[in-house]
Amino acid sequence: MKFPVHTSPYGQLPNSVTRLMALVLLALVPGVAALVWYFGWGVMINIVIATTTAVAAEAVILRLRHHRVKRTLMDLSAVVTAVLLAISLPPLLPWWLTVLGTLFAIVFVKHLYGGLGYNPFNPAMAAYVLLLISFPVAMTRWLPPEILANVQLTFGQTLHTILTGHLPDALTWDAVTSATPLDEMRTQLEFNKTISEIRQSPLWGDFGARGWEWVGNWFLVGGLFLLWRKVIAWQIPAGMLAGLLLTAGLFWMFDPETIPFPGFHLFSGGMILGAFFIATDPVTASTTPRGRLIYGFLIGMTVFIIRTWGGYPDAVAFAVLLMNMAAPTIDYYTQPKVFGARKEEDG
Amino acid sequence: MSEYALILVSTVLVNNFVLVKFLGLCPFMGVSRKLETAMGMGLATTFVLTLSSVASYLVNTWMLEPLGLEYMRTIAFILVIAVVVQFTEMVMHKTSPVLYQVLGIFLPLITTNCAVLGVALLNTQEQHNFVESALYGFGAAVGFSLVLVLFAAIRERVNVADVPEPFKGNAIALITAGLMSMAFMGFSGLVSS
Amino acid sequence: MITRKPGSWDFHGGIHRPDMKAMSAGRFLGKVPLPERLVIPLQQHIGTMAEPLVKAGEKVLKGQTIARVTEYIGASIHAPTSGTVVEISEQPVPHPSGLASTCIVLEADGRDEWGELPEPLPWFEELDSSVLRERIRWAGIVGLGGAAFPTSVKVNPGPDRHIDTLVINGAECEPYITCDDLLMRNQADRIVEGIRVLMHVVDAGECLIGIEDNKPEAIAAMRKAVAESDLDTTRVISVPTRYPMGGEKQLIKVLTGKEVPSHGIPAEIGVICLNVATTAAVTDAVMAGRPLLSRLVTVTGEGVKQAGNVEVPYGVLMSHVIEHVGGYSDKAYKFILGGPMMGFTLQDDEVPVTKGTNCLLVASREEAPDPDHALPCIRCGKCAEVCPAQLLPQQLYWYSRSKDLEKTQEYNLFDCIECGCCSWVCPSHIPLVQYYRFAKTETWAQEKEKQAAEEARRRHEARVERLERLERERKERLRKKKDALHKKTADSGTDPKKAAIEAAMKRVAEKKKAQAEEQKENP
Amino acid sequence: MGEEQKQMLREILLSATILGVFGILGAALVAITWSATEERIAANQREMFLRNVYKLVPKEQVTNELLKDVITVNDPRLSARPVRVYRARHDGKPLALIFSPVESPGYAGPIRLMVGIGADGVLGGVRVLSHQETPGLGDKIDEQKSDWILSFSGKSLGNPPVEKWKVKKDGGIFDQFTGATITPRKIVAAVKRTLLYFQQEKDRLFKLPAETNPPNAPNH
């Protein structure tokens, strides 16, 4: 009798890239829901725009390169990229900027390198930085959390703003938008106000900034879910949080009135999202166990440095890109000791 | 003291010679195919750049300025650089054959690295004093080496990626450098604000 | 460290995969009836291929040595039954390549008549270990646990290495396989006897028998047999069930806490590891003077009508074995030799069972699904988490894929034990192990080529030198002649031999050019 | 000296000669060009400088030779680096002071300003000499890009009051750019600093003897 042949092992753990990506999307649900709750429908609209663009762009490229379109789209990685980008963007960003960013992420940062698995830089974050650098005004128009807002935009108004780039009549940007907590902290510090004075403002909540802290908490829930399902390695979030808290804590101890307390850093901006969903992007992160700790730690540290002394209020995207850049080198220097490595080979 | 630290941070990160100031790009693109070579090039450049930065400072302050020959700067500096490179090669050959074997092949390349002449010219433009010149040269070289090594490691990976045909090789390398440069923009403002 | 119990250590990684052993566990389906025709490959072991001692048409008796290896690493081959040698020829053998190799084809005469055997050595304790090693070598025993490495070589660690621990591998961690389990349950005494012999041969202080805890009957049987014997430094240790617990290095780590050095062998850390079946074969050789002629083979999977273990003399075709157990079921889809993690598929069941054959797994489509379309590696690191050799499979993969063999060495390709854990967990369904196998064999081939090139250079240089010397000598002679005769000699100046070579080279070049042009003209 | 060493020396001298010859030729080329362009370059620089200066002080009223009436001050109250002060006089009477360059940190690097202040303490104007601000954001301080820098003309320490010398966002009267507050903030601060310094030191500054060897032309 004749049989078909291929090589061992035979069989496969029921696990796949599609499943991983789906779990990531699932884990994003609580955080996204919180974002929508606090910041309105814009977040959802952005997600829809970005996802549609990403999937369409990927399909076109795959067709151009004569790859199997359906099968590759099925891996959902483009959707994850799109969603992560969309939730990093201000809720009222004009649609063409969202589209531009998504195209940059998918076409430039991902597919020029060959697509899933080959890109050395995090597509979503590269796109975010592109937009931030090129359109700083639009990219810093954040809405205040719902509790603090004096104007509530309806779904229709939000859609109108996103599609036209202009607010509905009778509304001004100044009335609608507000500085993000990180921006606020920087500006106030420039006025030589002390942290305790700054914290008097209603913008601040129990351990971070109002609204933002809860978004962070919900993302944390999703992140823990990912950890539990072993989708992400614990080293990266742990390293990143440690990197931020230790550096921030150290400086804060010496100068508590001009260096924001560590908890503030943790629960403002994209820190939690970054630690569990962005820095953990397996493709662009370090891949050795020790390397991942270092990689995470350096991201945390860089975030603190740029936030405290640099030109950008939120630095997660930059820190992630900077360490993406270093990841191959980190990997090179942190190869684990192989089973039975001899002493003299250790060095 | 902190002023000196600032010069270092500024040259290594904020105003990185390669990614922000656009100096020394040819070796950056040319000698970054392999990690080991990149490290060798980085080391050699650091040495030469620091030395030539100091030497050109001396020539400028003790020779050109007193004689009123500022307009001869370019010629004088490039000669100085060539001497330094040659001199380094000689010394290394004699005193440390091992080091020479590692770095020797890079030395001639450095003469035409415009970061070297750039540092000398920027030193006079920024009116750096002796220590500042030395630090500036050193910082620039460290910044150069840092991104060179990181770039080489990324390129080793990208080389085996499934890059679309038209982008294989230099095109994707340049795009990678662009993304690196974008990431480095995160450091802007670190020093002056 | 010393105070820790054997078996309380752990190895990195590994996987849990349903063990599927219930299908065949404890079921002995008897000895396969001898077929008329046996095909006995000359290469059933690691090392040099054996050279036949018989010729076509010759009559042989059961147990007679029919092929032998003169080099150190190798194993003799014996006639599994009496009969006539039909031919010595290329026959398909069980090998992933599907290639044919030299085999002795034997026509059984059905009498199963024993030939002359050496005397049993029950007083082995009074004998020098070299005598016993010679006996093991004579018996053609190779590792029955997988690699088929000649046991006589393994039990000779060399004069400057002292063996502390003999590890007996009864882990049998591969899913589906139960032949060692059966052996331990039914013939524990035979194994224990072998341990006594081996302890004497390698002069080990203790013996640890590692058995995975999913085989309680085997553990009990072995404990009983050990307790009844006079072996007081031998212990049966139940180890957790986790693939690849049975890997030599992993088992040694778990039992002794010692790590076999990278690129090294267990003897370097004072350990020798043998499989239970190998141990039993040693008993036969020493206590009964019988060579290795047959082995227990597990036949299992949804693709056979009846699963169980059978005793099979080597040389019997696998189709015959399957027939004996009741034939294929409708679900038969793939024919795997060995377990599902490390075995390999055969395209054809008309190949003989060899010393290394431990399992015939006839798998259904569900048991051995076709390989998936592989996605690119997303560097998730799952593979590194499970790699028992603590390698970075993802890096090995990147470099094997791009054929950067040098880099794969840097990442310790040769420490990979090909256990398949990485492929099993990879979410991108990449056939990782296949890449490593490719890279390993490619590296070996290049190594060989390099050696050949080195040799060629040496020979070429020697030749050039010789020609030059001859030329010098000729000139010298010529000059002398000239001097002697004071006569002008017409000297063309060119050496005819050299001219010939040059002409040859030119011709080749011209030919090439002509060919190239030809090709250019009609592409 | 052995034959070998002699040979060596010859080689060395030959190399030296070749290089020396080319050194002479090269230097000659450059020196000739220099002598041909020297004046024009100086004139260019002077002209460029004066072009800026006359935007800050009324040209027709200046009667002294501005470029010769220069002092250098080195005062941390004003700027981290030495600043040249050009003194404009009308028939010997103090007319205005031009501070150049006043250096201020910017968003992405130092910004160098030229500040002209009339003897009455009213700003003749401010110009940016060099900067490295972000194109599209901070670079609006450039006269070529927007009129923002002109908004200083005519202002003084009392107009607006000292506490209003800030950008609007911080409660002052000067515009910031959307998305870029830091750059204008720093410039406003630097101008204010210069005005304060002027207020305190103006008399002394006008009186100090001019430098004997004023530079040909300021070249920043």
Place this chain on the structure above:
Amino acid sequence: MIGYREIIKEGLWNNNQALVALLGLCPLLAVSNTLVNGMGLGIATTLVLVASNTTVSLIRNWVRQEVRLPVFVLVIASFVTAVELSMNAWFHDLYKILGIFIPLIVTNCTIVGRAEAFASRNNVPRSALDGLSIGTGFTLVLMVLGGLRELIGQGTLFSGLHLMFGEGARGLVFSLGDDYHGLILAILPPGAFFGLGLLIALKYLIDRRLEERAARKAVQAEPATDTAAAPAEG
């Protein structure tokens, strides 16, 4: 020895120093934020290239091996300084903008490279032509890259033209309109890298298209007789 035609073709396209050899990158990337800047530096570089190639070719037989490189560097540095001084005198504003990158023409690897690889092995006319074509190729890339970045980044073309052609040229500036805010990234350093990367990929595509066309032509031309094919060659 290659003909004049090939020299031109090599310099402009096949061996374009910026796109193929990746030399002279620093000025290429640094000064290509507007078309006019690119043109200015390109012309300066071309001048130096022609002069240095000619000189090197003239002296190629006199210069000994061990001092060859320093002599070339010296020659180049002299020309660069001459050009620098002249620009300072006659294009002062442009000179200010191009800044340090004019003296840095000395270390533009292209120039030493051409001196070594071409001028020191060829006669004067060839070398001069090589300098011209290589320089023009370099200038064209500078201009294309500059134009691209300027257009995307600030929505204009030819801005600053008056720096080269006097005030009258101001009117020639093309603008996408005031509403166009521009993708600022394009005129920042990353934009330069991206731009050049894309140009290189574009060149590859064009080359491949040309090759395909040539191949197709060859196939079509096959049945034609030798005599028919010959004129097409010349």
Place this chain on the structure above:
Amino acid sequence: MIIAILTMATLAALFGVLLGYASIRFKVEGDPIADQVDSLLPQTQCGQCGFAGCRPYAEAVAAGEADINLCAPGGEPVMLALADLLGKEPKPVEVDEGEHGIKKVAYIHEDQCIGCTLCIQACPVDAIVGAAKQMHTVIVDQCTGCELCVPPCPVECIEMVPVKTTLGTWKWPYPGQDLLQKPREQAS
């Protein structure tokens, strides 16, 4: 102006002294690059590169006089190794891969051999044994497959035969797209 010229001339001359000295003092002996190149070549000594054997080709490559893609037996791997060593751009090797894929060795049809020894003289690695007027044989293990012995043979009794793959020399294939081989495909 005079000062300028003098200064530069002095500087340059000084430099010249240094360089002249350096060039003599530090003359590089031998050519280690050529050795390295040589060690990468397959040593078939076939001359297909256009040079009289591997060493001359190696020297030419080291001197930059020959391209790195001329060694046909070495094929792409050797070209890549050379590119890597010398830091040059890889260039395609101009041989059809199929030919080079299978290694061949010379085989002498002994019944036709007239014992003229011409092949022995042509073989660069002494892989042929035999004496005048006697049958000649190729030592398979030492034959590099260079084919140099084929043309000289007057009776054309030398044939290049492919080396057979055995269990010992078999290599696992590179995992391609078709990981699964259906039984029917193998039959062919």
